[in-house]
Amino acid sequence: MLDLISIRVLFIAVMGMAAFYLRPLGLPPLAEVAIGVAAGCGVVIFEVRIKQVSLKRLIGAAFGSLLGILGAYLISLVLEEALPNSQNMVPFLQVTLLAFMAYCGLAVGAAKGDLLNLAALGGLFGGDRPTRNTFKILDTSVVIDGRIADIAETGFIDGTLVIPQFVLRELQMVADSSDSMKRNRGRRGLDVLARIQKMQSLTVQIVEEDFPNIREVDMKLIELAKLFDCKVVTNDFNLNKVAQLHKVEVLNINDLANALKPVVLPGETMRVFILKEGKEHNQGVAYLDDGTMVVVDNARKMISKTIDVAVTSVLQTTAGKMIFGRFDDRVHAVHDKAHEKDPRSGREPAAGAGN
Numbered sequence: 001m002l003d004l005i006s007i008r009v010l011f012i013a014v015m016g017m018a019a020f021y022l023r024p025l026g027l028p029p030l031a032e033v034a035i036g037v038a039a040g041c042g043v044v045i046f047e048v049r050i051k052q053v054s055l056k057r058l059i060g061a062a063f064g065s066l067l068g069i070l071g072a073y074l075i076s077l078v079l080e081e082a083l084p085n086s087q088n089m090v091p092f093l094q095v096t097l098l099a100f101m102a103y104c105g106l107a108v109g110a111a112k113g114d115l116l117n118l119a120a121l122g123g124l125f126g127g128d129r130p131t132r133n134t135f136k137i138l139d140t141s142v143v144i145d146g147r148i149a150d151i152a153e154t155g156f157i158d159g160t161l162v163i164p165q166f167v168l169r170e171l172q173m174v175a176d177s178s179d180s181m182k183r184n185r186g187r188r189g190l191d192v193l194a195r196i197q198k199m200q201s202l203t204v205q206i207v208e209e210d211f212p213n214i215r216e217v218d219m220k221l222i223e224l225a226k227l228f229d230c231k232v233v234t235n236d237f238n239l240n241k242v243a244q245l246h247k248v249e250v251l252n253i254n255d256l257a258n259a260l261k262p263v264v265l266p267g268e269t270m271r272v273f274i275l276k277e278g279k280e281h282n283q284g285v286a287y288l289d290d291g292t293m294v295v296v297d298n299a300r301k302m303i304s305k306t307i308d309v310a311v312t313s314v315l316q317t318t319a320g321k322m323i324f325g326r327f328d329d330r331v332h333a334v335h336d337k338a339h340e341k342d343p344r345s346g347r348e349p350a351a352g353a354g355n
Contacts, residue, residue, distance in 0.1 A: 008044045015040030057110045064109020068101035075101075111208070134159035135230035136251065139221050140170050142234050144189040147253055149196050160203040161196060162228070166210055166220055168193075222246050261290050261321055268311045270294075270325070274302045284327070292321050299327040 019036025020029055027035070050058070076094040083090050138161055142148050151157055171193075175186030197204045209227065211220050218239045225232050225248045232243055235253040243250045264270060272286035272294050284299030296302075296309050309325035316322075 008047075012037055012040035012044065015043075060112055061106045061110035064105035064107070064112075065102050066105070067109075068103070068105025069098065071105075072098040072101040135162050135228050136160070137162045137164065137221060137225055137228070137230060137232045138167065139232060139234045139236060139239060140167050140174075140189065140217065141236045141239075142253055143167070143171065143192055144174075144185050145235050145253060146188060146192045147235075147257070148233060149192050151253070151256070152196060152199055152202055155201060157202065160205050161233075162224075162230070163193065163204060163206045164210075164221065164224055165206060165208050166217060168206065170217055218242060222248050225249075257290070258316075258321060261292055262288070264311050264314060264323060266311050266313055269308050270311060270323075271306060271308050272296065272325075273306045274299050274304065277303060288323075292323060294323045294325060297324075297326045302327060 016033045016036040019032040019039075023029075023032055025032060025035065072094070075097055076090075079090050079093055079097075136157070136159060138148065143163075148157075152161075171186055171189045173186070174182050175190055177183045177186065193204075196202060207224070209224055211223050214220050214223060218236070219242075221232055221234075221239070222243055225243070226246070231249040231251050232239070233251045233253070234240060234243075237254075240250050240252050272288070274284040274286050274296065276285050277283065277300055278285045278295055280297075282298055282300045284296045284302055286294040286296060288294065294309070296307075297312075299307065299309070307327055309327045311323060311325045313324045314321065315324065
């Protein structure tokens with residue numbers, strides 16, 4: 001790193017000395033040195049910035065600028081034939097056209113360079129991965145949810161997370177809402193994005209692509225996923241179904257959460273706290289730490305108590321997993337929650353606790 005800084009300083013010094021001795025602009029010596037040093041600094045800044053650009057963007061920018069220069073040259077030939085007597089106007093139009101088309105070609109080529117599949121070229125580019133394996137588009141709901149940041153911190157997500165500009169606009173609208181609940185959700189989403197951007201292991205890219213003819217944000221996400229040939233990360237059930245109809249791959253955070261829930265089998269015993277009465281006669285309802293509902297038969301009288309229940313069945317639904325169990329006071333223990341052993345103090349339950 002120190003050697004690179006020394007080379008940069010030496011390069012800037014050489015540019016200043018060259019401008020001092022050669023006097024390219026015919027200005028006073030100090031002015032020439034200042035221009036040379038400024039030009040050297042500009043080259044160094046360009047070198048630092050260009051290292052952060054991907055190879056695909058560089059190739060796209062170079063190809064786009066070449067097409068722009070070629071188009072400007074062809075149009076300049078037409079201008080020379082159309083305006084033969086305009087000696088001052090034609091050169092001005094040619095230079096302006098050349099700069100305009102070269103700039104537009106470079107900007108458009110760099111913006112679309114990520115769509116290139118360099119692996120198809122083989123050779124040096126054979127090891128490059130297609131965009132569909134690296135790009136993941138985040139929708140508004142998964143950003144507001146916030147669990148995507150926790151998953152990213154564990155290292156289970158790699159590649160580039162894409163944030164569409166229209167998703168940012170929707171988040172901003174939610175954050176500026178007059179409803180306090182919506183406003184807090186929107187601000188939380190913006191905080192989650194800021195947290196993700198600070199992660200060194202991830203690349204976060206904000207894309208400007210939009211689809212003005214489509215009003216729904218969900219359909220815009222699907223069209224963008226088709227354009228980039230990549231996946232959409234969401235926890236929206238409806239977006240999940242619509243994306244599947246359009247043959248777009250989806251990473252659903254809720255599916256991941258359900259897959260990570262503890263596995264229980266019929267016949268196993270588990271300890272739960274009966275929170276409320278169930279819908280059916282003599283039922284009690286409990287919840288696990290991950291939110292899984294446990295419906296317990298013969299537990300209505302055990303509300304506000306911690307009991308051991310035998311699992312009878314497990315039902316997987318679109319909304320999540322439900323566990324059904326049965327309580328038998330002749331076999332299973334009842335624990336008074338207020339007198340259970342405190343793991344921090346090591347105290348035993350008080351005498352008489354439970355049945």
